[in-house]
Amino acid sequence: MKDDIAQIILGLTKSFKAMQIYGMNHSSFRHFFEPFYQTTAEYLKTHNEISFKVEKFQIVNVDQVVYKEEEMDMNIAFRLFKDGIRNISFLSGLTSDELLLFVDVISRPTKDWDVALGLWECNFTHITFYVIEAEEVLDYRVPDVPIQYVDYDEKLKQLILREKIDIDAVIVPDLDNQEVENLKTSISTEEKTAILPVVIKTLGDYLQTECSQEIIDGLIEILESCVNVKDFYNARRIAYKLKDIPDVNFIERFENETTIASFKETVNVPEDDVFNEFLAFIGFFGKKSIPFLMQLMPFIERSDRLNALRHRVAHMAMDDPAPVIAFLRSKEPGTVLDAVNILGLIKPTKIAQMLDPLVYHPNREVRLAVIDALGNAEEIDIVTKYINDPDVEVRIRSLRMLGKYKRPEIYPLLLERIKKSSFLGLEFAEQREIFSVLTANAGESFINTMREMLYKHKWFGQKKYRVMRRLAALALNEIGTEESLAVLKKGTQKRNNDIRLACESVLKERTK
Amino acid sequence: MNIYIAGKTVVALLYPLFKAVQVYDINNNVVISSAQKFMSGIGELLETFSSLEFIRYRDYVFFNKQRLKYEIDSYSNLQFMNTQLKALNIKSITFKRGVTQQEVIDFANIFKEDRASFQKLLGEKNFQHIAIELLKTEKEPEEPIENGQMTKRTYFKALKVTKNLMQNLWTGRPVDVKSSRRVIYGLVDSISRDEFGILALTTIKNFDEYTFNHSLNVGILALALGQRIGLDRKNLARLGTSGILHDIGKVEISKELINKIQKLTDQEWETLKLHSNYGVREILKTRGLDETSMFAIAVAYQHHWNYDGTGYPLREKEDEPTLFSRIVRICDSYDAMTTARGYQPVPYLPHFALRVIWSNQNRLFDPILAKVFTQLLGIYPVGSCLELSNGEIGVVMRQNPSAIDMPNVKIVVDSNNNKIDGRMVDLASHTEIKIIRPTYPQIYGVNPAAYFL
Structure with a gap:
């Protein structure tokens, strides 16, 4: 047993020194700590408890001095003793984490560090310790009770009357099972519910009574810690409470590159709520932060979130888009894209x-x-x-846009286009889009053009007319006037199969 | 499993077995099934601990030298255990390795008997693996002096620190936060060691320095109530701090107003009510914004919020007081009622203060917490002065957890109205002595607090 205790103390001493030199995450510390824990845990399996008495410069186990250190700075006993610790016990069930924490607490620099408080706050399950407070003369005196000449019986009667006390009421303070359950639920709810929102609400309510600098500073301090831990729900609530207070710029401290760059992970968190709270919080940011938010955009993985942030920035730059315009010159296509999109929202x-x-x-x-x-x-x-862009998608998009807004001047241009034989080399989607734009932009005269295209072999050689007839039929259907539909109906009675089929198919679609 | 949890588990396994043998024959399935559950529960524990020892000291039950606290979920079990151990004059019971199911059933079967039969049957049974030690005398063993001294030192140290804290705030001097933290931890340890011991010291009232004693007393009462409902040490430390700091906002209010004897004008009353707000500011100034401060801020602001939604400062409908605020609401009211002040020269008797709390549950106070508080303090709280049927006057020294309306009293005035340093009487054991009524100690020139020092 003596040897076991010596081993444990040796392990403690080495771990203590290694913690001071290397810190708890270093492999050299682990090298000493692991065997220390193993020896201790092994011992506790058979003995349940090891208890050490702490003296000024030495540690005693069952009347045997098991630790003594000449060098004061490195003396574990003195470190414990000076803060009032007189006994330390390790109990069976001790975990590695507990022992690690113990070594950490006793190894910290001694200036301003109270080992007893440190150990107490660890709330150990398998380490107990006994602390004495500094001996001092305390006044154990019971204060004098002033002598009064009153009619106590009368006072009691008045009290019973005033408070309407039923002196005969039977008091049975036993809790039934339901009440015990309710109490437990209340405690566990309280433990799960964070106190922070309550404090924010309290400080906010306080500000409605009095604009106190201490309260404002307190809220700003909480705000900073919320932003540091990316708690944007509470950050937003604080910002909301502070926003109307004159001469308080609580947001400026966050409008810098470093802080905003630290949101890279936030923009990709799985929880939508967190992202939405973040978005709501940056709503309090000013124009100054736009460049940094623009720099954040390339890190956003989800398009819906990117879009949401673009909207937020657009809102911020509504009065003055200059900070966004600056990004049009960026060499990064992604950034240019963001800037263009945002300008599109600002208009x-x-x-x-x-x-x-x-x-x-x-x-x-x-x-x-x-x-x-x-x-x-x-x-x-x-x-x-x-409309002449080398990329088909770009051309189609432009056509769609042109179709959305009536631009009669574009009609001859497109008509010219479909007359060219190269038209038949285009993808059907583009061909269709061109017809749609024509439909949107052209007047009544376009019906005649389409009728000609449907019934005759105008502009094209015979081999290609089937496609053109179909496009013409679709265009007539899209125009959808009585006159254009009449052309289609007439087409269903034609002997020519292609004409008939093109007309029947669009009219059938229309009926559906 | 740690010792404390193990102890609670064993008591929870014993209780149904003891109850079963009171109703059924020992061969009944209910008894056998309870015994089997007990055996399977203790099997692993006996490998870890080698023996399972219960000791009763005063009204506390210790398991392998660790005190089992009265908590809401173990209250009935422990109360039963304590009552039976006391009734049978047992000092300790130890279950050793090798204990059999039959031994356990036989033991449970004699545990239900009265003291005389129990002692007779105990001699006959001669259990091999269950050791029972009886108290040698009727008299309860004396409390080790060190424990009482430690409690006293903790209390007065806490009082000193509380006083310094408030005086420093009043005078704008820096506050020693480290000392207050140590004091709180000392109080938590003290409550966990012996809640009745430190609760007794809350009977110390100070007319001249009301705020200091009141703040500390509220902190202690809150800690005891918090422990009873099962809060862990960390939360107890937060609750204790919140209790002590609940009225700290009063440092911003003039002493003249606080100590005013005459009825307050409406405006003065409005000013006084602001102490809840000021408390928030003072805590921010003193402690900054660590987690404990946050709990204290909520309590300082909400401790006059009533259970039914009334109270001050005004609040929105959905604002609920925190658990800690509901606890402090009760403790603050109780201590305020039972303390003499300028405008209340004759305080409420503790028994009636408790009745006020009882009758105002649901309105001012959380009803469940009000019940637990009553359970904790007993019908006649420690420090109460009682007129007894034999003509003597006794001061309540200690609660009987097993009989909350029959406390332990110290006789301080004899039947001829002479002040005496009399004997201790356990009213639960001396049922021939009845309580006639609680009375004012001042009538007899008695200061109950003096008996706890």
Whole structure:
């Protein structure tokens, strides 16, 4: 047994020194700590408890000095003794984490560190200790009770009357099972519910009574810690309470590159609630933060979230889009894309002028975004430039946009296009889109053009007419006027199979 | 499993067995099944602990030298165990390795008997693996002096620190937060060692320095109530701190107003009510914003919120007081009622203060907490002065957890109205002495607090 205790003390001494030199995460510390824990746990299996008496410079186990250290700074006994610890016991069931925490607490630099408080706060299950307070003269005196000459019986009667006390009421304070359960639920709910929201509410309510600097500072302190731990739910609540207080700039401290860059993980958290709270919180941010938020966008993995952040930034830049415009010159297509999208949401008056340099941007996505942005801002003129874009998707998108807004001047242009034999080399989707734009932009005269295309072999050689007839039928259906539908109905009675089939198929679709 | 949990488990297994033998024959399935459950529960524990020892000291039950606390979920079991051990004059029971189911059933069967039969049957049975030690005298063993001294030292140290804290705030001097933390931890340890011992010291009232004693007393009462409902040490420390700091906002209110004897004007009353708000600010100033402060802030602000939604400061409908605030609400009211102050020169008797709390459950106080509080303090709380049927006057020194309306009293005035340093009487054991009524100690020139020092 003596040897076992010596081994345990040796393990403690080595772990204590290693903790001071290397810290708890270093492998060298682990090298000493693991055997220390093993020896201790093994001993406790058979003995249930090891108890050490702490003296000023030494540790005693069952009247035997088991530890003594000459060097004061490294003396474990003195460290414990100076803070009033007089006994330490390790109990069976001791876990590695508990012992690790114990070594950590006793190894910390002694200045301003109270080992007893440190151990107490660890709330150990298998380590007990006994602490004495510094001996001091305390006044154990019972205060004098002032002598009064009163009619106590009368006082008692008055009290019973005043408080309406039923002196005969039987008091049975036993809790029934339901009450015990309710109490337990109440305690566990309380333990699960964080105190922070209560404090925020309290401080906020206080501010409604009095605008106290201490309370404001307190809320700002909580706000900082909320942002540090990415608790945007509470951060937002605090921001809401502080926003109307004059001369308090509580948000400026977060509007910097480092803080905003630290939100990289937040924007990709799995929980939508957390992201939404984050989004709501940055709603309190000012223009200053726009560049940093723009830099955050490339890290967002989900498109819906990216879109949400773009909307938020658009809202922030509504009065002055300059910080966003600056990003149009970025070399990163993704960033340019974000900037274009945001400008599309803001719809500034000179958007066409701003986006004009990007019409021939090498990145297809950027060009698509420009079309959308301009389309949303109803700046269609530049969009026309895209109908000859080398990329089919860009061309289709531009056509769609042109179809959305009536632009009669585009009619001859497109008509010319479909007359060219190269038209038949286009994908059907694009061909269809061109017809849709024509339908949208052309007047009544377009029905005649389509009728001609449906019934005759106009413009094309005989071999290609089937496709054209189908497109013409679709266009007539899309126009949907009495006159255009009459053309289609008439077509169903034609002897020519292609004409009849094209007309029947669109009318059938229409009936559905 | 740690000793405390193990102890609670064994008591929880014993209780149904003891109850079963009171109703059924020892061969009945209910008894056998209870015994089997007990055996399977203690099997593993006996490998770890080698023996399972219960000791009764005063009204506490210790398991392998660790005190089992009266908590709501173990209250009935422990109360029964304590009552029976006391009735049978047993000091300790030890279950040793090798104990058999039959031995356990036989033991349970004699445990239900009265003292004389129990002692006779115990001699006949001669249990091999269950050791029973009887108390040698009727008299309860004296409390080790060290324990009482430690409790006293903890109380007065806490009082000193509380006083310093408030005085420093009043005068704008820095506050020693480290000392207050140590004091709280000392109080938590003290409550966990012997809640009745430290609760007794809350009878110390100070007319001149009401706020200090009141703050500390509320902290202690809250800790005792918190322990009874099963809060862990960490939460007890938070609750104790919150209790002590609940009225700290009063440092911002003039002493003249706080000590005013005459009825307060409406405006003065409104000013006084602001102490709940100021408390928040003072805690922020003193302690900053650690987690414990946050709990204390909530309590300082909410401790005049009533259970039915009334009270001050005004609150929104959905605002509920925290558990700690509901606890402090009760303890604050109780201590305030039982303490003499300028405008209340004759305080409420503890028994009646408790009745006020009882009759105001659901309205002012959380009804379940009000019940537990009554259970904790007993019908005649420690420090109460009682007129007894034999003409003597006794001061309640200690509760009987097994009979909350029959406490242990110290006779301080004899039947001829002479002040005496009389004997201790356990009213649960001396049923021939009845309580006539609680009375004012001042009538007899007695200060109950003096008997606890």
